[in-house]
Amino acid sequence: MIRQDVVDRLYDCQVIDPRGEKIGAVKRVWLDGQTGDPVWASVHTGLFGLKESFVPLQRAELQDDNQLRVPVEKEQVKESPRIDAASDHMTDDEQAALYRHYGFGPQGTGMEDGGRQRTRGAGDQKARQQPAAGRQQGRARRGEDAMTRSEEQMRVGTERVETGRVRLVKHVVTEEKQMNVPISHEEVRVEREPVTDANRDAAMRGQDITEAEHEVTLHAEKPVVQKEAVPVERVRLSKDTVSGEETVSGTVRKEQIDVEDDRGDRGRRGRR
Template identity: 50%
Template sequence: MAKTMQPQELIDSAVVDPAGNKLGKVGNVYLADTTRQPEWITVKTGLFGTKESFVPLSGAHTDKDGVHVRVDKDAVSDAPRIDADGHLSPEESAQLYQHYGLPVPRTSPDGRMDDRAQGRGTGQGMADAGRGKAGMDGGKAGMSGRGKSEMDGDRTMTRSEERLNVGTEQVETGHVRLRKYVVTEEQQVTVPVRHEEVRIEREPIKDGQRGAEIGEDEQDLVLHAEKPVVHKEAVPVERVRLRAETVTDEQTVSGKVRKEQFEVTDDNGKHRK
């Protein structure tokens, strides 16, 4: 660990792993009790930097592009989640050392492993330790134990919910066929017909007509009659066409959606709005 590292120079610096991946920005700096040198930093990760993960400074060095540490991105992502509340308990420190495979140093006489430098004013020229690069006001004691990003509304949470997106798709619902077939039915049609009948007409002979002879004679008269004659012919009477017609109606669809709700409780278990 480079002895020239100063906490005020580390705050808000980019953190880079050995593969060149940017892990995030430095949120807080923790000092070792024995050497009063930076030993741990917290890296702000996650959406909008809402999470802080502890990263060891053992073997780290600073460069123009940020702080280069010896642990990779996956190790930082899997690091134990410990609240950056201003002090690490011996158990928390041991848990971090074990995760990163580092030897656990001996504790100080009061049992503490390290203290966070930011806003604590620990002496030995460290009164300004943990201040940001822009020069934060050292007189604001109310910022003890909290980084600048936390005071700027870092404790935020996004609420999401599911919504139904309803559309339509065309599906096949059936087939319609048009077919013609032949049936036989009986029809009756009345047709006027004519026929000839014999009628006898008699005419008297006037006086003076003489010379009649007595004998046999006959005449033949042909009679005629009409009879119905049926002829069949096929004629077109109707045309049928199949056509799809679009009609619009309404259907109601339903589905279950999930949504998130906020719940705030204090140490006494009371709900707050």
């Protein structure tokens, strides 16, 4: 159980569930109106800490590493009833809704008949915000002349998400290719020369008159096509980071302090 003397240590400490899952950071502490014992803590949850949920401090444990272990699961806190944490105190209905959600009553007592407390009514357990030294929030106690004004501030960050995938795919494409190839061939040419003294002996060989035949083989070049696969280039994928700006918006709450002075004709009212 959390005692009154450690309340100031609770602010901004990390809240974890029984399995060690982080729930959020403590922003406000609520005390029992009768005993002054810490009863509830409001915790900022969500992606950017913009949601405020209530966790019970009964059976909670403040560890040496300044982490607050509560006896409820993280999902149970996220699904808890929405309570206006900016108010100075909780209503009976709000407390009853929280006790029903978490399944136990004040100071660890059980619940009966739809959430009715066994030992005392919800009105006896009206909680108010802890005005710890140097961290006071909400309505000032009687005899104090100062209070702290708080407001919500947006915390904007980024997270890395997958937007798509790019892959290299190789296809085979067939196309026509034309090339000019030089070729050559042989042709027959008939040459006639007169018989002279120089070639008479060769011309007079053989019989005088006879039939004869002489055959000449002709040659020609023809194009021959051969194909060979050769590497021509390499293609790879690379990534570049492009920076830009994007505008985000959200709603924030802030406290306003009214100055009331009821002194007859000299009464005045102001706002801070």
